[in-house]
Amino acid sequence: MSTDMRTPILPGTAASDYERYLRTDELLALQKATEQLSHPDEMTFQVVHQASELLLKGVAFDLERAHVMIGDTEDDRAVRLMSRANAMLDHPIQLLRILEKITPYEYHIIRAGLGHGSGLDSPGFLALLHIGPRLGEVFFDRVSAAKISVEELYRRHQEFFRLHEVAEQLLDFDEHVQLFRFLHLKLAQRIIGGGVTGTMGTPVEILRQRQEHIFFKALWDVRNEITAKVDAERNKEVTGHGESESDRKYVNSRSLDEAPAELSEELHHLTDFIAKRGPRNVSAIRLATGQRFCEFQRLLGSGLAGHWRRERIDHSFDQHRSFSLQSFVEQVAGAFWIADGVSGSPAGASKCGKVDGI
Numbered sequence: 001m002s003t004d005m006r007t008p009i010l011p012g013t014a015a016s017d018y019e020r021y022l023r024t025d026e027l028l029a030l031q032k033a034t035e036q037l038s039h040p041d042e043m044t045f046q047v048v049h050q051a052s053e054l055l056l057k058g059v060a061f062d063l064e065r066a067h068v069m070i071g072d073t074e075d076d077r078a079v080r081l082m083s084r085a086n087a088m089l090d091h092p093i094q095l096l097r098i099l100e101k102i103t104p105y106e107y108h109i110i111r112a113g114l115g116h117g118s119g120l121d122s123p124g125f126l127a128l129l130h131i132g133p134r135l136g137e138v139f140f141d142r143v144s145a146a147k148i149s150v151e152e153l154y155r156r157h158q159e160f161f162r163l164h165e166v167a168e169q170l171l172d173f174d175e176h177v178q179l180f181r182f183l184h185l186k187l188a189q190r191i192i193g194g195g196v197t198g199t200m201g202t203p204v205e206i207l208r209q210r211q212e213h214i215f216f217k218a219l220w221d222v223r224n225e226i227t228a229k230v231d232a233e234r235n236k237e238v239t240g241h242g243e244s245e246s247d248r249k250y251v252n253s254r255s256l257d258e259a260p261a262e263l264s265e266e267l268h269h270l271t272d273f274i275a276k277r278g279p280r281n282v283s284a285i286r287l288a289t290g291q292r293f294c295e296f297q298r299l300l301g302s303g304l305a306g307h308w309r310r311e312r313i314d315h316s317f318d319q320h321r322s323f324s325l326q327s328f329v330e331q332v333a334g335a336f337w338i339a340d341g342v343s344g345s346p347a348g349a350s351k352c353g354k355v356d357g358i
């Protein structure tokens with residue numbers, strides 16, 4: 001390397017361009033001198049906080065740029081910046097782990113010198129709280145402009161690929177902020193306890209409440225909507241034609257054909273009723289199903305006996321046991337002893353006494 005290349009050319013007084021560019025003299029003078037530290041662990045405490053502030057500044061800066069890009073429909077560029085910002089946000093989250101290694105008594109020595117200093121005034125974190133809602137506004141404006149709902153954005157994600165990617169980056173950001181708050185809450189609980197107040201008089205409990213805050217509720221809620229839709233579709237498929245056909249084969253067995261028409265019909269109703277409801281809505285159908293079962297019980301108790309009934313019931317429950325109908329099965333277990341031929345029980349009758357209109 002020539003002497004020329006070693007000579008700093010950037011403005012400043014530091015010995016090298018590296019130090020001049022990064023202003024390491026100033027940066028490294030921002031921590032207390034060793035003799036000023038209240039406790040040797042204070043160096044870690046300060047370095048972690050300062051590093052976190054720098055990183056949060058970087059995150060907020062890129063998110064501000066992404067905000068403009070989303071408004072300008074430059075989604076690819078926005079996604080790139082947002083994914084970088086989210087990657088940067090990983091680090092302040094991880095840095096919290098380092099402070100977990102300070103013991104409570106030692107922290108209290110450091111804490112005594114913090115005055116009313118509190119993370120509530122963290123410029124970096126406040127910048128995130130400022131950009132979050134604005135990112136939401138510009139994004140949901142774009143969804144409206146595309147004349148689609150959030151659910152459609154997810155259903156037609158290939159068609160709206162770029163906007164969908166923006167949505168996923170927003171979700172990542174929301175998750176990161178929640179992770180930060182969660183780990184920070186745990187840090188506070190570990191070091192000063194969950195039932196005390198902080199240096200600004202804020203109960204640590206408030207941190208727990210804040211940890212539940214999210215920026216983009218609609219992006220989380222749409223997952224519920226999608227699952228509900230898929231479940232509804234699946235229930236139609238699973239408990240619709242396919243299954244009732246196999247059911248029907250069973251129901252149409254010779255022995256069932258021998259049953260009195262009224263009972264046979266009721267049995268069909270009962271099994272179809274359970275089958276069509278599928279794995280969901282168990283509590284919602286329990287009462288109605290129970291009533292129908294009572295009606296079945298009544299008919300069954302009118303003197304019919306024979307192995308085909310138990311077989312039919314067992315078959316039905318074998319088919320649907322996986323649907324978590326355990327409690328339902330327990331509720332109607334009384335039907336089985338009637339199926340065994342113990343009919344006309346006063347207990348069974350009184351349980352079914354109030355059933356009407358089925």
Ligand code: HEM
Nearest residue numbers: 049052099118119120122125188191198199200201202210
């Ligand atoms: C020993 C470590 C720490 C403890 C015991 C602690 C404790 C607390 C407490 C008790 C609060 C509630 C407000 C108050 O002070 O009255 C708070 C808020 C906060 N602290 Fe810390 N903190 C620690 C480290 C950090 C670090 C490294 C950061 C990084 C920037 C940070 C950022 C924040 C933020 C952003 C808030 C506001 C939280 C919110 O809006 O949900 N804290 N902290």
